[in-house]
Amino acid sequence: MKCDSLVGKLFLVADDESIIRELLCEHLESLGARVLAAENGQEAWQLLQVNQVDFILSDVHMPGGDGLELLGRLNSAGMKIPLLFLTGFSDFSAEKAQAMGVIATIAKPFKLKDLDDTIARAWKIETS
Amino acid sequence: VKPDEQFNLSIVKAGGVILNITSSEESVDAEWESSVKIPHSLVDWRVRAAPTPKGLSAKHGSLPFIVLAAGILVASLFLLASQLGLRALSKSRKISRLNERLAKIMKLAPVGIFQHDAEGACVFVNDHWCEMTGIGQQEAQGDGWKSAIHPEDKEVVVAEWERALKEGHPFSLLYRYLDKQGNTHWVKTKSTELLDQNGNCIGLLGAVQDFTRQKFAEEDLRESRNFLQAVLDSLPVALFCKDAKNDFSFSLWNRAAENLWGLSEGRVIGKTDRDFFPKEQADFFRSIDEKTMRDGMIVEILEEQVLSPTKVPVIDTRGEPRFLLGISQDISEKKEIERLLEKQRLQIVQAEKMSSLGEMAGGIAHEINNPLATLELASHQLVLATENEIIDRLVVRKNAERISATVDRVAKIIKGLRSFARDGENDPFLSASVKEVILETLDFCQARFGKHKVHIRMQEVSDNLKLECRQTQISQVLLNLLSNAFDAVRPEPDSWIEIKAQERENMIEIRITDSGPGIPALLAEEIMKPFFTTKPAGKGTGLGLSISQMIIQSHNGSLALEMDSKHTCFVIKLPKFQENMKVSA
Numbered sequence: 001m002k003c004d005s006l007v008g009k010l011f012l013v014a015d016d017e018s019i020i021r022e023l024l025c026e027h028l029e030s031l032g033a034r035v036l037a038a039e040n041g042q043e044a045w046q047l048l049q050v051n052q053v054d055f056i057l058s059d060v061h062m063p064g065g066d067g068l069e070l071l072g073r074l075n076s077a078g079m080k081i082p083l084l085f086l087t088g089f090s091d092f093s094a095e096k097a098q099a100m101g102v103i104a105t106i107a108k109p110f111k112l113k114d115l116d117d118t119i120a121r122a123w124k125i126e127t128s
Numbered sequence: 129v130k131p132d133e134q135f136n137l138s139i140v141k142a143g144g145v146i147l148n149i150t151s152s153e154e155s156v157d158a159e160w161e162s163s164v165k166i167p168h169s170l171v172d173w174r175v176r177a178a179p180t181p182k183g184l185s186a187k188h189g190s191l192p193f194i195v196l197a198a199g200i201l202v203a204s205l206f207l208l209a210s211q212l213g214l215r216a217l218s219k220s221r222k223i224s225r226l227n228e229r230l231a232k233i234m235k236l237a238p239v240g241i242f243q244h245d246a247e248g249a250c251v252f253v254n255d256h257w258c259e260m261t262g263i264g265q266q267e268a269q270g271d272g273w274k275s276a277i278h279p280e281d282k283e284v285v286v287a288e289w290e291r292a293l294k295e296g297h298p299f300s301l302l303y304r305y306l307d308k309q310g311n312t313h314w315v316k317t318k319s320t321e322l323l324d325q326n327g328n329c330i331g332l333l334g335a336v337q338d339f340t341r342q343k344f345a346e347e348d349l350r351e352s353r354n355f356l357q358a359v360l361d362s363l364p365v366a367l368f369c370k371d372a373k374n375d376f377s378f379s380l381w382n383r384a385a386e387n388l389w390g391l392s393e394g395r396v397i398g399k400t401d402r403d404f405f406p407k408e409q410a411d412f413f414r415s416i417d418e419k420t421m422r423d424g425m426i427v428e429i430l431e432e433q434v435l436s437p438t439k440v441p442v443i444d445t446r447g448e449p450r451f452l453l454g455i456s457q458d459i460s461e462k463k464e465i466e467r468l469l470e471k472q473r474l475q476i477v478q479a480e481k482m483s484s485l486g487e488m489a490g491g492i493a494h495e496i497n498n499p500l501a502t503l504e505l506a507s508h509q510l511v512l513a514t515e516n517e518i519i520d521r522l523v524v525r526k527n528a529e530r531i532s533a534t535v536d537r538v539a540k541i542i543k544g545l546r547s548f549a550r551d552g553e554n555d556p557f558l559s560a561s562v563k564e565v566i567l568e569t570l571d572f573c574q575a576r577f578g579k580h581k582v583h584i585r586m587q588e589v590s591d592n593l594k595l596e597c598r599q600t601q602i603s604q605v606l607l608n609l610l611s612n613a614f615d616a617v618r619p620e621p622d623s624w625i626e627i628k629a630q631e632r633e634n635m636i637e638i639r640i641t642d643s644g645p646g647i648p649a650l651l652a653e654e655i656m657k658p659f660f661t662t663k664p665a666g667k668g669t670g671l672g673l674s675i676s677q678m679i680i681q682s683h684n685g686s687l688a689l690e691m692d693s694k695h696t697c698f699v700i701k702l703p704k705f706q707e708n709m710k711v712s713a
Binding site: 017019020023024026027030061063086088089090107108109110111112 | 534
């Protein structure tokens with residue numbers, strides 16, 4: 001993955017678990033991206049109102065507005081921002097999310113390489 | 129009356145004829161009646177004499193003659209009395225007393241008595257015979273008596289009767305009467321000839337004894353013995369009897385006893401314990417037997433043995449303890465079944481727990497997958513840190529701490545899972561923080577509940593609230609109630625589950641309320657029963673609540689549905705301290 005491709009891009013990370021949120025931010029920052037962090041879907045939505053976000057990484061289940069809700073809002077508002085789900089629930093059915101237009105769903109735990117590759121692939125699709 | 133003249137003499141006491149002497153073999157057709165007071169008699173006798181001249185057939189026709197004869201008779205009697213003197217009078221008084229007694233015997237005798245004339249015609253039957261057969265005195269006369277004989281026996285009896293009469297030997301036969309009510313009477317009849325002075329047969333006198341009871345008594349006895357034996361032999365318990373008046377020798381030994389001890393009835397009856405046991409043991413049994421006879425029922429509790437003998441003294445007809453009845457049961461099978469049932473029960477409890485664990489699997493996966501993601505990210509940060517020329521100690525430290533905290537978190541989950549999954553039934557009662565028990569239980573289900581947007585509200589619980597319990601079990605109960613609540617409210621929007629714990633009257637009260645509308649009163653009792661479930665097939669075991677209740681009861685507490693609540697509310701009440709139980713500090 002070319003780190004350059006993320007340089008200057010604005011990411012939004014939404015996860016209710018602070019350590020994961022922090023680590024994801026740190027990781028994306030290490031790749032040169034700028035990152036916004038939100039604890040839940042509601043907070044993420046508010047950030048989206050005032051920021052030109054290029055890419056969203058979101059947990060699915062979060063108290064106070066979950067990932068699917070966020071995706072629904074984006075669709076309703078006609079905002080075409082690539083969104084990638086990260087979920088710890090092994091029994092999460094990705095079909096609904098895919099139907100709603102999610103880029104991909106990555107199950108936790110994941111290898112960082114897989115995450116990076118998925119982001120890169122998504123990016124490529126979005127920019128091509 | 130001249131000696132060769134036929135006459136009939138009756139002596140009458142107030143109430144009836146007690147003596148009837150007829151000088152001829154023929155009966156009297158009509159009577160001459162008169163009476164006289166006998167001067168030397170101690171009682172008030174009336175004498176009635178009735179000569180029987182042949183051809184006198186109508187009473188009315190003889191009346192003038194009777195009146196005429198009365199005076200003559202009075203005179204004759206006085207003459208007779210003075211001529212024969214007191215000797216004759218005393219003799220006739222002896223005869224009359226004898227006859228009086230005979231008449232009484234005839235009346236009172238519990239046997240039927242009959243008299244037949246030489247031709248075989250019945251001339252007399254007593255009251256008892258009439259009672260037995262239902263045939264009246266008059267009806268029995270002549271051949272009338274034959275109608276009393278059972279139709280099946282009639283031919284034989286009549287033939288035998290005629291033979292006895294002809295050959296002049298006594299009649300003796302066992303046969304049946306059939307009375308008018310249709311009842312069969314077995315009778316034993318014996319008769320003997322009546323002879324005149326010259327040894328000629330003038331009739332037969334016989335007695336009929338009702339033999340029905342004797343006839344059937346033996347049969348009944350045998351039958352009831354057989355019946356009792358069959359009952360005793362089909363009992364699944366071993367029964368034996370020892371005769372206390374006969375050295376406690378065995379007098380009864382039923383089939384179950386044969387099977388249980390492998391000794392046949394024939395080998396045991398009449399023997400004593402000494403024939404089967406060493407002296408010391410036999411003496412010990414004897415002491416118990418004697419104590420039983422003295423004190424009443426004894427139940428021997430012999431833990432190591434599979435038998436549970438009960439010994440009871442049996443009272444004889446004189447009200448004295450005579451027999452020792454022993455009741456033993458082969459309880460090895462029962463114990464085995466109990467053991468299997470207990471094993472099954474434990475398996476069911478465990479299965480229920482596993483089932484709830486299965487339901488929680490998604491939540492548990494989440495609890496572990498998230499930390500694993502953390503570890504991956506943090507380790508990558510460490511790798512990145514080493515790639516720089518100057519290692520940022522802060523970054524390293526921060527990520528190391530993250531890893532450590534995450535390890536702790538996973539370890540805690542594993543520990544909780546393990547303690548939940550294990551069987552806590554034999555755990556000691558330990559003092560635990562109520563808050564901690566609740567929080568640890570919530571750890572299992574919070575993620576799952578959150579995923580389905582069921583909000584959990586936990587009221588603040590004091591850290592000081594302590595409870596002596598088997599934590600694993602209480603946790604299982606809480607989890608069960610929470611899961612039930614979750615399943616009930618999950619389909620509804622804005623659903624919630626509330627947990628409240630407080631101390632009340634020295635008891636710990638934990639209330640779990642959900643946003644559901646409550647459970648109909650009709651089902652309130654049902655829900656606590658095993659295998660009752662409202663969940664779709666394959667979803668619930670129907671055992672959760674019954675097991676929960678069992679656990680709470682084993683803690684001397686109670687689990688109940690609160691009836692007057694707007695929402696569904698289960699209340700657990702537990703004593704703070706477990707009395708009389710081993711509590712480890």
